[in-house]
Amino acid sequence: xxxxFATVYPGHxxxxxxxxxxTPANERRFSNKELAGVFAKAEAVAKVMDEGGWDTLWMAExxxxxxxxxxxxxxxxxxxxLAHLTKNLKTGCGFNIAPMWHPLRLAEDYAVADIxxxxxxxxxxxxxxxxxxxxxxxxxxxxxxxxxxxxEEQVEILFKAFNNESFSHKGKHYTLPPEVPYRGxxxxxxTLVPRPIHLPVETWQPVVSAGARGLDFMVRHGIxxxxxxxxxxxxxxxxxxxxxAAARAGQDLKLGENLMLGIFFxxxxxxxxxxxxxxxxxxxxxxxxxxxxxxxGATPAHIEAISKRGGWYEAxxxxxxSFIETGAWYAGPPEGLVAYxxxxxxxxxxxxxxxxxxxxxxxxxxxxxQFKWVSDAVMPAFTKRR
Numbered sequence: 001x002x003x004x005f006a007t008v009y010p011g012h013x014x015x016x017x018x019x020x021x022x023t024p025a026n027e028r029r030f031s032n033k034e035l036a037g038v039f040a041k042a043e044a045v046a047k048v049m050d051e052g053g054w055d056t057l058w059m060a061e062x063x064x065x066x067x068x069x070x071x072x073x074x075x076x077x078x079x080x081x082l083a084h085l086t087k088n089l090k091t092g093c094g095f096n097i098a099p100m101w102h103p104l105r106l107a108e109d110y111a112v113a114d115i116x117x118x119x120x121x122x123x124x125x126x127x128x129x130x131x132x133x134x135x136x137x138x139x140x141x142x143x144x145x146x147x148x149x150x151x152e153e154q155v156e157i158l159f160k161a162f163n164n165e166s167f168s169h170k171g172k173h174y175t176l177p178p179e180v181p182y183r184g185x186x187x188x189x190x191t192l193v194p195r196p197i198h199l200p201v202e203t204w205q206p207v208v209s210a211g212a213r214g215l216d217f218m219v220r221h222g223i224x225x226x227x228x229x230x231x232x233x234x235x236x237x238x239x240x241x242x243x244x245a246a247a248r249a250g251q252d253l254k255l256g257e258n259l260m261l262g263i264f265f266x267x268x269x270x271x272x273x274x275x276x277x278x279x280x281x282x283x284x285x286x287x288x289x290x291x292x293x294x295x296x297g298a299t300p301a302h303i304e305a306i307s308k309r310g311g312w313y314e315a316x317x318x319x320x321x322s323f324i325e326t327g328a329w330y331a332g333p334p335e336g337l338v339a340y341x342x343x344x345x346x347x348x349x350x351x352x353x354x355x356x357x358x359x360x361x362x363x364x365x366x367x368x369x370q371f372k373w374v375s376d377a378v379m380p381a382f383t384k385r386r
Contacts, residue, residue: 002351002382005055005354005382007054011038011071012069019281022280024287039078042072045367045368049371054379061075078091083117095204097133099154103161103174108193110123127141162200218242219246226262227262254348255350263327266330268331274332278329286317287306291303291306298318337374356378
């Protein structure tokens with residue numbers, strides 16, 4: 001049953017305008033001072049969530065985004081900082097993009113964060129999806145097979161380093177340690193210093209295509225899955241597929257166990273008001289994610305329309321209402337959200353984690369208002385049962 005509430009703050013600035021008639025995504029540019037303001041925004045969100053009893057604030061690792069949408073390049077540094085400002089809230093790395101790291105540097109940095117935050121940093125890994133980021137750091141993303149191959153070897157190394165007093169590794173991309181002399185002896189093994197204190201390391205990964213290879217890999221390493229919205233149609237997709245992958249590995253999981261379902265939401269006194277408030281922010285969200293393949297149902301013609309001002313729906317761009325219908329987005333009063341989450345519990349009895357996120361471009365003031373409302377009017381129907 002649902003007992004743990006989380007959100008994702010990907011690191012966007014407060015945009016000066018929103019919606020299809022506002023500035024196109026590729027025309028946005030912000031000053032360094034405005035971009036650096038996302039850290040104060042993260043602080044404000046973390047404090048409100050901590051006071052409201054939320055479980056985890058997830059943030060996203062991204063680079064070079066002068067457009068102001070995702071502006072946090074180092075999640076582990078920020079997690080340590082936020083732990084100083086909060087008492088119970090965990091910070092989730094959603095996600096450290098492994099192909100942009102050396103796996104041992106990532107393992108070391110996480111271990112330090114785990115120790116300094118006393119276990120309040122949640123580890124997450126991903127393969128990446130921005131060509132500007134991954135390819136700039138010298139890793140493949142256009143070649144998806146090469147990207148996956150590299151990622152899987154890196155994760156193997158991460159878990160060897162976390163879980164063993166000493167280890168070695170020989171693969172296609174890494175030979176660890178290199179066979180070199182060191183202080184009078186031949187180097188054969190390495191020890192991660194320090195190693196994480198809180199073992200096993202709770203690790204999450206996004207579930208996107210839900211292919212058997214990826215899910216089998218996750219289950220083999222005990223990696224939990226973060227699933228996108230569209231709950232009304234998901235049971236035949238990644239939620240069932242993850243349970244099936246666990247069964248192939250000899251594990252008997254309840255439907256939804258070890259998964260976190262993400263829903264974009266906006267609360268208002270009525271559904272009509274919520275949709276009115278949400279539409280321009282939904283359109284801003286679409287500007288960012290449609291060209292990256294994360295607006296389900298958007299065709300190349302739709303993406304071309306989204307890159308311009310106005311005329312979206314005449315071109316057939318998917319509407320906010322269509323995503324509300326699938327369950328990927330919720331707009332309405334808090335009691336409706338409670339009922340929706342109760343229905344999810346009935347369908348996915350193993351699911352503990354729910355991710356309620358405000359869409360890309362939501363202002364700080366609106367985010368804080370929404371999170372407080374969830375704390376007061378939604379979470380008590382679930383968290384009091386812990």
